[in-house]
């Protein structure tokens with residue numbers, strides 16, 4: 328066998344082949360699509376296609392997808408609601424797993440607890456908590472993400488973070504093993520949950536405190552007003568950078584006069600310095616170049632190394 332043959336025989340993902348292999352291993356209720364445009368699955372609205380896109384209909388189907396990826400060495404990543412995600416223009420050369428199927432999207436209230444699937448929307452969780460007079464989850468109202476994505480990123484707003492309101496998490500290891508773990512056992516830090524880099528979140532039990540529905544509603548309205556007056560409405564991925572310890576990234580970028588800086592269709596928001604918005608026809612390249620310009624200016628002027636908060640995937 329020549330070296331070239333060996334390369335050709337590597338278990339690389341061929342679009343049709345991979346979709347067929349997966350279709351044989353999962354139930355018909357699982358959605359499998361080839362060449363799925365990922366731009367429409369992200370709030371930034373940029374990025375190329377996923378070679379294979381899967382919405383598993385059950386935990387066994389999800390485990391079967393993971394097993395195929397492991398056995399054949401296919402790359403995969405788990406997509407939430409795409410609100411903290413930048414997919415490169417070449418797309419993702421692997422399997423994108425999205426827990427958007429109804430099976431993973433439940434939000435069930437029992438007393439002070441909300442049992443939520445990873446695909447549930449955070450806004451729906453906040454609304455359900457309010458409906459049941461449960462306080463403490465109002466901050467989830469304006470985060471345009473899923474429960475799974477928020478766990479993975481330990482998403483936060485208004486001084487609160489996801490893992491602060493979670494009692495336990497249902498996880499699947501990449502080998503398909505399911506376990507329930509108390510939230511305190513998960514390695515959660517500011518905008519990260521390390522355990523969820525080696526496991527998938529299937530769902531979580533969130534806990535609220537009994538409260539007055541009127542006060543909960545007032546708090547949600549106040550948060551919403553704060554967000555609409557300080558953050559842009561144009562397509563974005565929320566904050567692009569994590570806040571460095573010394574100063575909020577948005578304030579720093581604002582003070583350096585970088586608002587309005589543009590590369591192609593990507594612009595540093597005039598409303599909030601830590602947002603890059605897609606003004607219409609941005610590409611992922613435009614956004615990546617703009618991120619680099621901002622990082623370089625901040626490094627050169629203040630010696631601060633900005634770290635991206637947004638997840639960057641693809642080629």
Ligand code: EPU
Nearest residue numbers: 483484485486565566568569570575577578581598599600
């Ligand atoms: N500021 C400016 N100019 C700007 C932006 C902000 O001077 O252009 C100042 C503000 O006036 C304020 C300070 O910087 O004094 C902090 O700003 P803000 O209250 O907007 O909070 P942030 O630290 O920039 C964080 C989260 C947001 C979350 C808001 C509101 C991070 C990286 N960002 O932003 O989360 O919505 O608090 O609670 O932690 C996200 O993670 O994607 C995100 C949007």
